Amino acid sequence: MKSNSWFYNKDLKPQGPLSLQEMRSLIHRGDVGPYDLICNDSLGEWKAACEFAEFERSLFPAGQTFMPGQDIVEDEKEWVLLSPSESGKSLVQQGPYSVRELREMLTTQKVVGEQYIWKSGLSGWCRLQDRPEFAGLI
Structure with a gap:
């Protein structure tokens, strides 16, 4: 019987094994983003962290404090x-x-989508490219 261990990719090297709670903690801190590849050894395939039901969107700093349909204060x-x-x-x-x-900085390429951002209310840092406020610019 397979265990229920989690792995994530850092610098092209698998990291783990981790428990579900340890993986949730990494996600909540922003160490693992919604589109970072992770693997559960019971499933045996790597896919984006946000595709696993175990990790709700609000767990990721990239999805925190954003309400779809709510106006963005620019x-x-x-x-x-x-x-x-x-x-x-x-x-x-x-x-x-x-x-x-x-x-504007994204449009003029003064910053790139892989750079990290943070604001009050987020549990950790996240990539610009993962925040809905900047969708379509990257």
């Missing part, structure tokens, strides 16, 4: 962005930025 400076330092050896927090500013 000018409130509430987002913090992680960017490479001048030396490129570390990350620095920049901002706060508004949704409008970040959309």
